[in-house]
Amino acid sequence: MQGTAPRIIGPKDGKQVDLGSVGARFMIYGEESGGGFSVVEHPMPPRALAAPVHRHSREDEYSYVLEGRMGALLGDDVVYAEPGDFVWKPRDQWHTFWNAGDEPARILEIISPGGFERYFEELSELLAGGPPEPEVIGSLAARYGIEFQPERTPEIVERFGVSFGPPDA
Numbered sequence: 001m002q003g004t005a006p007r008i009i010g011p012k013d014g015k016q017v018d019l020g021s022v023g024a025r026f027m028i029y030g031e032e033s034g035g036g037f038s039v040v041e042h043p044m045p046p047r048a049l050a051a052p053v054h055r056h057s058r059e060d061e062y063s064y065v066l067e068g069r070m071g072a073l074l075g076d077d078v079v080y081a082e083p084g085d086f087v088w089k090p091r092d093q094w095h096t097f098w099n100a101g102d103e104p105a106r107i108l109e110i111i112s113p114g115g116f117e118r119y120f121e122e123l124s125e126l127l128a129g130g131p132p133e134p135e136v137i138g139s140l141a142a143r144y145g146i147e148f149q150p151e152r153t154p155e156i157v158e159r160f161g162v163s164f165g166p167p168d169a
Contacts, residue, residue: 014041017124020166021048024124030114038114042107044068044099049164053096053152057145059116061089061109063097068105071160072097094149098162119144 009027016025021044028039042050053073063070063081070081074095081087089095099105111117122140126132141148153164 015121017121018127018166019050019120019124020127021045021164022050024117024120026117026121028114029117030111033114035114037110037112038117040109040111040117040120041066042109044070044105044107046099046102046104047162049096049098049153049156049160049162051096051148052164053094053149053156054141055094055147056091056116057147058091059111059113059145060091061111063087063089064108064110066106066108068099068103069101070097070105070107071100071162073156096156098156098160100160100162116144116146119146 014025014027016023023043025041025043026038027041028037030036030038044050063072063086065081065083065085065087067083070085070087072079072081072087072089072095074087074089075093079087080100087097089097097107119140123137126136126140137148156162157164
């Protein structure tokens, strides 16, 4: 990993992993920013739900839509963001987001403070071995201060016409 020297991060640079229904490309790790933030790009296939409804106890997330259309449930509010729009998901707020279009979408996610990007790395390693047991996901989530409401996933999938899980699932 590079240090804190200025650099250009090209469109193909950075480690890329599969998170099941979306991807993650690591652009800036928290350690590189002195812990202040991290930057992850989420490529999303059409009509894909990124994650079950969840909340972070330690981080704020800021989503900048690069291409496509992002839908998000922020507490009880539903919002839609187009390219150039910026969506703030504050810590302790229940939320989820999805590709609300029929074309691929790309979301630039700024996470503050940095460090949560490591959750995505660990999750991708777990998923590479097949579907992990719920207790394993629960333990990982607890270490990163995240809570999930997986029981709401069927409602979200039906309400917004999205799918959750690997594209071939």
